Amino acid sequence: MKAIHNVIFLCVVVFLSLAVAQSPHTQEAEKKWKIVNFWSEWCAPCRQEIPVLNALNEAIAFTDVILVGINFDEDPRQKTLAIAETMGINFPTLSAEAISELQLGAPDVLPTTYILSPDNAVVAKMIGEQTEESLLAQLTALNLLVETD
Amino acid sequence: MKNLVGAVLLQPLFTFYFAVCICFVCMSSKLQASDAKLELIASPAPLNSSLSRVVTDSTGRVYLSWVTQKEAMATLFYSTLVNGAWSAPEIISQGTDWFNNWADFPSLMVNKDSMAAHWLRMSAAGTYDYDVQAAFYNLDTNDWSEGITIHKDGISAEHGFVSMLPMSEGQTFISWLDGRETIRGGNEETGSMTLRAGIFNKAGETVSEWELDHRVCDCCQTSAAMSSTGPLVVYRDRSEKEIRDIYFTRYVNGKWTEPTAIHNDGWEIAGCPVNGPSVAANGNQVAVSWFTAKDDAPMVKLAISNDGGETFSAPTLVAEQNTNGRVGTTILESGNIAVSWMDTEEPRAKIMLTLYNAEAKLLENTQIATSSASRRSGFPVIVSAGNDVYVTWTQIGSAMQVRVARVIYSD
Numbered sequence: 001m002k003a004i005h006n007v008i009f010l011c012v013v014v015f016l017s018l019a020v021a022q023s024p025h026t027q028e029a030e031k032k033w034k035i036v037n038f039w040s041e042w043c044a045p046c047r048q049e050i051p052v053l054n055a056l057n058e059a060i061a062f063t064d065v066i067l068v069g070i071n072f073d074e075d076p077r078q079k080t081l082a083i084a085e086t087m088g089i090n091f092p093t094l095s096a097e098a099i100s101e102l103q104l105g106a107p108d109v110l111p112t113t114y115i116l117s118p119d120n121a122v123v124a125k126m127i128g129e130q131t132e133e134s135l136l137a138q139l140t141a142l143n144l145l146v147e148t149d
Numbered sequence: 150m151k152n153l154v155g156a157v158l159l160q161p162l163f164t165f166y167f168a169v170c171i172c173f174v175c176m177s178s179k180l181q182a183s184d185a186k187l188e189l190i191a192s193p194a195p196l197n198s199s200l201s202r203v204v205t206d207s208t209g210r211v212y213l214s215w216v217t218q219k220e221a222m223a224t225l226f227y228s229t230l231v232n233g234a235w236s237a238p239e240i241i242s243q244g245t246d247w248f249n250n251w252a253d254f255p256s257l258m259v260n261k262d263s264m265a266a267h268w269l270r271m272s273a274a275g276t277y278d279y280d281v282q283a284a285f286y287n288l289d290t291n292d293w294s295e296g297i298t299i300h301k302d303g304i305s306a307e308h309g310f311v312s313m314l315p316m317s318e319g320q321t322f323i324s325w326l327d328g329r330e331t332i333r334g335g336n337e338e339t340g341s342m343t344l345r346a347g348i349f350n351k352a353g354e355t356v357s358e359w360e361l362d363h364r365v366c367d368c369c370q371t372s373a374a375m376s377s378t379g380p381l382v383v384y385r386d387r388s389e390k391e392i393r394d395i396y397f398t399r400y401v402n403g404k405w406t407e408p409t410a411i412h413n414d415g416w417e418i419a420g421c422p423v424n425g426p427s428v429a430a431n432g433n434q435v436a437v438s439w440f441t442a443k444d445d446a447p448m449v450k451l452a453i454s455n456d457g458g459e460t461f462s463a464p465t466l467v468a469e470q471n472t473n474g475r476v477g478t479t480i481l482e483s484g485n486i487a488v489s490w491m492d493t494e495e496p497r498a499k500i501m502l503t504l505y506n507a508e509a510k511l512l513e514n515t516q517i518a519t520s521s522a523s524r525r526s527g528f529p530v531i532v533s534a535g536n537d538v539y540v541t542w543t544q545i546g547s548a549m550q551v552r553v554a555r556v557i558y559s560d
Contacts, residue, residue, distance in 0.1 A: 109420040128419035
């Protein structure tokens, strides 16, 4: 009887694990459009565009678009998160594994911001420091309209 | 009969196929035929070493510098290649407050009777504020001086991307990017990055200092060389319209010349390419290689001067399509010019060395190593000693390690 309970318990754990792995949150993230910003702590234009990107991150909070950052310098994860905090970056910074899944080559210029379709195809590449206007123009061109204050 | 017809019909095809194969083999042999001999040299740098450079002194002796990082402690070492063997590594300096970066890293300069080295030290609470520190080797005491901040602005800002040259009387020429104007008046990043240079005596005291350009690209290496007319500095400029082409300025008759473009590539970017130029000089001969990517089309180019850098040739295309730049330039005793660059096929990269004659005619291409496109692989650095070219880079694996190779070119 105890063995049956153990088997049932194990099945429930496996089921819950699979459910978590396939949670709506994960699935939603996977099917969202992504704005991917490459930054570095020593890149002045990267630092200058962060307030604009933070504002955009708030504006797209309930849309089908997410904004994520990549530390161009490939520092270890803890160091990257510490730098992001120091730089005032409020949007998520991708881990090495997540970066690898995107299969994005390193850009020639910093900052560079990509827009990826839900299947991670590059649909736009914006080189250099972006402004609110340039970001909204690109999102509008892709019918990814965002309302800002 | 059927077989015979078939044989007759197929014979020309076989003959043609055979001829094509022969041609292919011949062409392949020709492509692979190279007078260059590549030798990997045992590295004196241990595991977890990176940020290496090779330099030579006036006799052609080769020196290798590198950095190791153990937790917070960074240490700058160097070793000398004597009769094919590296000397025991010696420490130049170490610290727990260094700013070590894959693109902006320490250097070593060797003069006839002195040496100088530099590194970057965090200057204040802002993580991207750092100073250029230099140490000078005293032959009398056989010891390195304490680090000296070479710029005297006293402003917490970015300072880096250093180039150093030996000068007469044991003096050292140093050029660097100086961010003092970016935070003038207390408002961060209101001004532009400047290019500055100075001459320092054996004790590290400033003999002269100049601002060479008031507005340059923020995050690209500078490079300097000594031509027959004096020091020459090349760097990535930044125009008001965000054109970031390669410029140069020379010290002639006690004055710096007006900054001038090596070539008007017209690369407009409001960003950091993190890809500076590289210059080498030998008498009147000056060679500059650089990366550009106008219209998102990456290229490496080479321009040559035969009048000490007064004028430059139209550029020669060294590489395109898959290159990510990270160039190096050196001039061999023969007058031939070697350019190193990287070719990427993410996540891998190839370190390439291309040899040109003095008129920029392509002589040969040599793949030095397969590396990583990762930023951690850093910038390969080259230097010539006679007609050999020494190359150093960081190999990425389970641990990083500095590598060295020698390319021997026949005369």
